[in-house]
Amino acid sequence: MFLYKQKSTLISDHASATQDRTKYDHDIKLHTDGLIKTIIKNSLELYSDLRDDFRANCGFNTVLIIIVFSYIGVFIGRFKLEYDKTKLEYEKGKREEEQMNEKAKLEHEKAKREEKQMELDHAYKMMELSLRENFDPQRIKQILSNEQTPSSSK
Numbered sequence: 001m002f003l004y005k006q007k008s009t010l011i012s013d014h015a016s017a018t019q020d021r022t023k024y025d026h027d028i029k030l031h032t033d034g035l036i037k038t039i040i041k042n043s044l045e046l047y048s049d050l051r052d053d054f055r056a057n058c059g060f061n062t063v064l065i066i067i068v069f070s071y072i073g074v075f076i077g078r079f080k081l082e083y084d085k086t087k088l089e090y091e092k093g094k095r096e097e098e099q100m101n102e103k104a105k106l107e108h109e110k111a112k113r114e115e116k117q118m119e120l121d122h123a124y125k126m127m128e129l130s131l132r133e134n135f136d137p138q139r140i141k142q143i144l145s146n147e148q149t150p151s152s153s154k
Contacts, residue, residue, distance in 0.1 A: 054061050
């Protein structure tokens with residue numbers, strides 16, 4: 001069942017300097033029927049040894065856990081604040097861009113209206129010029145005389 005055994009020593013040095021270091025002798029057993037089984041068995045044994053040590057030094061471990069979680073909390077808080085700041089800057093930039101797009105759109109529409117008005121003015125001037133060219137006094141007299149002749153024959 002076992003290929004070989006190896007002894008591993010874990011030293012717990014989180015105790016104060018006046019106390020002796022706690023020493024764990026942990027047998028690492030290599031199972032021939034699978035790496036996963038080896039990892040699970042060795043982890044369970046190591047966990048039980050460390051759990052006993054954790055219970056023995058509960059006060060120190062509690063303080064250590066509080067410190068670690070406070071650092072994690074500060075990191076997450078700073079990350080969230082930075083994210084909110086970046087998000088506000090992004091939204092501000094987006095609003096400014098939308099305002100610029102709106103201004104550009106209004107200016108474009110104004111330019112189109114002015115261009116259309118200029119085209120209408122040009123067409124009106126051309127019609128006016130064509131009427132002036134057609135305004136020949138002799139031709140008007142001829143048209144008027146043609147209209148009077150048929151009416152006098154009635």
